[in-house]
Amino acid sequence: MTDAFPAALTGPTSKERKYDRQLRLWAATGQQALEDSHVLLVNSDGPLGQYNTGVTGVAGVETLKNLVLPGIGGFTIVDPAIVTESDLGVNFFLEGESLGKSRAEETCRLLKELNPDVEGYYYVKRVEELLTDPDFLPQHKLVIISGPMRRSTLVPLTQEAKQLGIPVLYLHSVGFFSTFSVQLPAEFPIVETHPDPESTQDLRLLNPWPELVAAAAGLNNLDTLDDHQHGHVPYLLLLLHFLEQWKHSHEGNAPSNYKEKTEFREFVRSQARTSNPEGGEENFDEAAAAVLKTITPFSLRSSIREIFEMDQCRQLSASSQDFWVIASAIKTFHASHGVLPLPGSLPDMKAQSADYVSLQNIYKTKARQDVEEVTATVRHLESQLQRQTPAIPDRDIEVFCKNAAHIKVVLGRDIPQISIDSDASTLKTIRNELGVPDSLIPIFIAMQILDSVVDEIQSSSREEERSVDDDALWNSHTERILALLTGADGSAVCQEARAQIARASKELRRAEGGELHNISSLTGGLVAQEALKVLTRQYGPLDNTCVFDGARSKSEMYRL
């Protein structure tokens, strides 16, 4: 069914046609989630002084461009800056006439032109002022912040978002480098992780249900089949058939270790007819090739077991999210059957089409029965919990059952920073990374130093203005940050690492904190990609920091 788009009178809507190429990636449900999303971009936090207008915010605007095009519901740009000549050199979404006008207003206007389906708003203010209205932040599904942002603004903003369960992306693009981090809610569940199709096959050959057993039993004498029939028995049925034979001669046990499985494979291979003109049979080749992968007892992946063991799954309440109610029902299913609901899809195989379709039906029917059982448990839980929310849609339960073996819960972390109240594990990870050759972590550290330098300039009440390239500022903040990275055993950051951090800092200072359009555009692609994953709740989002080095065309991910 087309859930997302009501059937129009003339074929698919123009919206469906416009979004056709991306619907192939996240389907109607993902598109609906996007269209229900309003995104906040905090694109600067005011000027750095009299002469420096502060963050140019190109990466922020480019990120938004990549979200407006695929059709988010709307966006709001918060940016107190006025368009300057240097903005025009790097920002595509400003025109000559924009000079001297509000940057929020101008970028909003030009971004809106990209997609008439998307609403755009702007505020020529600092975000601090807007946060005084408690209704402001909850209107948004995602917050994107262009750094550097002074801590006195960043911390309250990210904390409030965390309390509201709103994900945050904090990004920097300076010279040839960019970094960004994702702050997700404490638990961020994903059902549609889109695993590699190869890994999702679940054929249940070692614990077939009665209908599948019956289909295989129908084969009992392969020798009576003519060559054509023999060469078209679906390999699944061949394996089930030969497994029975194997069990007879092995005290009822299926092949369980590598040696037995290879023996079994050779046994299957030896049963192929070679007297035909082809000198072999494709279906037997397929069967032999599938032995090692499919003759494996079902086992619950540890990541799924962990989800079952989480408090949210064990202790449901009336306010539990749909995800946890379904997860709990699946857990019950697993407890009583020892397996997860059958996904129900069948790989391609050599077979007569009618046979293939009937085998497909056996799998589909079983999958449907499993969904029905889980649905019944869900309905039972819903009434038991006396939930006030609308009933969980049948479709969600079905999708969950299909993906049950690959669901994921990301445990959200704060935007990482190197400070006195940093998480000890964050500092430890950074220290360890510093020992890795060619690591990009020095770029992350340099960005942290830049953050503190800018923070000090912005917060300072001093009369004379200091530049972003001020030696004294960089030296003092570099030493401060390096001191924070001192190991628990008192070991300081080594010379080699210090030199790497200094090199990265040099690039940031050379750029004077400014952006290169090309790097910011690329970064806008990277950041928007994560935003799309977060908004559609599909695929696995970044956990939690990405560093990009444009000089080496290379990126790395870190969990900080």
Add this chain to the structure above:
Amino acid sequence: MRDSSIKRSLGVDLTRSLKESRVLLVGAGGIGCELLKNLVLTGFGEIHIIDLDTIDLSNLNRQFLFRHEHIKKSKALVAKEVAQKFRSDAKLEAYHANIMDAQFDVSWFESFNVVFNALDNIAARRHVNKMCLVANVPLIESGTTGFNGQVQVIQKSETECYDCNVKETPKSFPVCTIRSNPKEPIHCIVWAKSYLLPELFGNSDDEAPEVDSTEDADNAKEIADLRKEALELKELRQSIDTEEAHQKVFDKVFGKDIIRLQGMTDLWKEKEPPKLLDLAQLQKESDSIASTVSAQDQRVWTLGENFSVFRDSLNRLARRLKQLQETKLPDQDSPILTFDKDDVDTLDFVTATANLRAAIFHLELKSKFDVKQMAGNIIPAIATTNAMTAGLCVLQSLKVFQDNLMQAKMVFLERSGARAINSDSLKPPNPDCPVCSRLVVPVEIDPELATLEHLVHDVLQLELGYGRDISLLIGDRLVYDQEFDDALPDKLFDMGIKNGSFITVKDDNESARVNLDVVIKTRSEPSSEDSKPATLQKMVEIPLKPKQPAQPPTDDAQNPEQPAPPSTDDAAVTGKRKREGSDDDVEPNSHDAKRLASASVPDSNGIKAIVLDDEEEGAIMIDD
């Protein structure tokens, strides 16, 4: 002031060379739009942009230079216009044209510092690759699929070219599978799209690329029958806009044709024969179905629904064709409708008729959404991947401008894995590459005067020192050899040789030279008295072909099925090394076992023995 951030980060020298550069951007699609923006804002001085396509609604989710009001207009021209509006100081040139046209010849390619490929099809990619190799211009090649992307720097003689690795070609199906004996849903979809739709509304003489209709003795009669069948269908075109057209088409393709197939009992010995559908029943069912059913593209329609969409879309297409015929000017070709995955009427028609046929042949029915993917060869595409890929293209081009090819990389984007962006060093050219290992010489001709004899005698024999025993080919067409010299007096121009044409020269002598490609440049000014009508532009050294390999030891021929030696054996290790050395992934098969066996022959120089063994296959590659 505007450029200050660029100057700070790129340095004065690089900024200047970008400003003075002249680059070509081939393709103004997803990557192209992003690239144009990035090139302009990175300070590239002069950008030429070429694209053959016009803007479609389904482009707007990513090709951000285009708006709704631009639909059906030229991508290249609109991209230029919009980018120019944002950047009035950039020098932009746009061509709404095919990059494969002869006007874009080698000397035109030579006028650029770098070429960026942002194309969506292999044929054009290969063409630009070849032209850049001949013109010796660095090429930044790129492409995306969904979340994945790739950027590759190509420089003649230094790196791999686009064709150094064999590219997967689209699948084709035998004509009889499509027309008589479908075994999978895709066969019915191809039938509906490439046979039924063109026969009724299109240009049925066009060969569909996915149908392989090469005749052999086995299917010659079958093909004759199919021709007759098609003729009957063509007659139906006369009455396509009448009320009962759908009934006539149904009776023909789902009735009469199926009955004929049922009669071919050989086909149905081992499988269920096709079954006829009950027209009256379908008509009855479809009466209660609203035409809005075709909007439900995610679920599989019932047979009645498919029939209803078939009838409805046939009427829609017939009306459109009639309208086109009525408004056609006398000197225009008669109008046709062709399949376009984004054209709802054609997609509805293909979905419904493919499904009706699938039901007849006991195959699985498909949803419209799936049919669109299968028939349209749709590649998922989003803005984010394009943004990243285009950014990486520019970064790689900076290495080229800095003359720092060693630092340039092959870059990949991937959704999974620890890195979103990963890079690899560029590889040296593949010595067996059918494209970049070829020798190319430019020859200038006077189109008014130059004959084949001028080329053969003056250029090849006198200037390049070829003997008499050579043959010349244009593409696959032989135009000259020692026995076939009738064409010598013909003008090259009359033989279809234009500016930019390639002619392959094969040396048929005992100790032969490698094949040579002559690329033609036409003289723009008439030749002076003393200049010859055809002249060599650049002298080249033409190496000899490697000597034919000695026959491998004979004992492996006696034991062709000899199994591979156990893995502890030394020879198996050697055999493995050899396999890694070959480019294609060869499936383990008996031939492989043979190669292993021959490698196991004791030899004081193991590696040499292996090379010899491989020659047999290598020779085929070089010689084609």
